[in-house]
Amino acid sequence: xxxxxxxxxxxxxxxxxxxxxxxxxxxxxxxxxxxxxxxxxxxxxxxxxxxxxxxxxxxxxxxxxxxxxxxxxxxxxxxxxxxxxxxxxxxxxxxxxxxxxxxxxxxxxxxxxxxxxxxxxxxxxxxxxxxxxxxxxxxxxxxxxxxxxxxxxxxxxxxxxxxxxxxxxxxxxxxxxxxxxxxxxxxxxxxxxxxxxxxxxxxxxxxx
Numbered sequence: 001x002x003x004x005x006x007x008x009x010x011x012x013x014x015x016x017x018x019x020x021x022x023x024x025x026x027x028x029x030x031x032x033x034x035x036x037x038x039x040x041x042x043x044x045x046x047x048x049x050x051x052x053x054x055x056x057x058x059x060x061x062x063x064x065x066x067x068x069x070x071x072x073x074x075x076x077x078x079x080x081x082x083x084x085x086x087x088x089x090x091x092x093x094x095x096x097x098x099x100x101x102x103x104x105x106x107x108x109x110x111x112x113x114x115x116x117x118x119x120x121x122x123x124x125x126x127x128x129x130x131x132x133x134x135x136x137x138x139x140x141x142x143x144x145x146x147x148x149x150x151x152x153x154x155x156x157x158x159x160x161x162x163x164x165x166x167x168x169x170x171x172x173x174x175x176x177x178x179x180x181x182x183x184x185x186x187x188x189x190x191x192x193x194x195x196x197x198x199x200x201x202x203x204x205x206x207x208x
Contacts, residue, residue, distance in 0.1 A: 002165070003199050009080075009101045010208040013087060016101055018080040020202065023164040024195045025075065027067035027188065033163070036062050036154030043151075054133070054140045055126035060152035070118060070188040074198050076110065077165050078102045079182040091177040102183045105206050110187055111147075112205060113198070118189035122147035150184060157184050 002023040008015040040057040043049070049056040067073065080102055085094040103123040110120040126132070126146045133141050140146055150157050158169045161184060170178035187198065 001195055003195055005199060005203070007203070007206070008208070009105065011097075011101065013085070013097070016080060016084050016098075018078055018102060020079075021077045021165055022195055022198050022202075023075045023077075025073050025164065027070050027073040028064070030073075030155060030160065031064060033156045033159045034063050034154045035156060039151060039154050039156070049125050052132065052135050053125050055122075055146050055148050056152050059134070060148050060154075063150070063153035063155050066148065066153055067188060069190075071190045072188070072193075074187040074189070074195065075160070075164055076106060076185050076187070076198075077161060077167065077182060078106055079167070079180050081180045082177055083179075091172070091175070094177065095172045095181060098181045099183065102181070106183055106185045109202055109205055110185055113187050113201065117191040117193055118187060120147060120188065121153070121186040122149050123183045123185045124149050125152065150186065160184065 002021060004019065004021040006017055006019055008017050043057045044051075047056070051058065053059075080098045082094050082098060085097055088094045088097060106123050107127075110122070114120040126148070128142050128145060128147075133139060150160065161167050161169050161182070167182070169182060170180060172178060172181065
């Protein structure tokens with residue numbers, strides 16, 4: 001089951017319309033979309049956070065281990081088009097502005113939902129502490145609040161988006177701005193909450 005809606009983000013550059021879609025699945029149904037070793041290797045090759053954040057590889061657990069005690073997974077997909085950012089000259093800054101809009105709203109909402117209903121998978125590495133205690137060789141300061149992304153847990157997010165939303169992730173490359181950017185996050189829960197409850201809570205909690 002899924003639900004889709006559109007919403008305006010009020011910014012200094014004016015209102016920006018984005019798409020949000022929510023899908024409910026059983027966490028175990030993503031088992032065939034996991035390749036932890038492969039994605040840990042990609043992180044090691046290209047991500048500056050590798051080995052420097054407790055929420056990132058190689059410290060992040062595997063998806064199946066992390067989700068084994070949860071019955072429901074609500075996956076939140078959000079997408080925003082770049083044609084709304086023509087006033088920004090740099091493509092890199094367009095991507096940054098668009099991602100700030102999506103990530104700030106998704107993380108704010110899902111952190112609130114996790115307090116009430118379970119745990120959440122964030123839009124990227126955990127950003128609770130700056131710098132992460134891992135960089136100075138000490139234990140995580142907030143292990144009960146630290147979040148992991150689908151990617152850090154070893155999930156192929158491109159295939160996840162294709163399976164759950166029939167959409168395609170587009171990637172920014174220098175001198176090649178895609179049509180849109182998107183983010184993926186999720187809520188793990190054992191609670192009696194429905195997909196329409198999630199949608200209603202988002203529209204109520206994220207007011208602009």
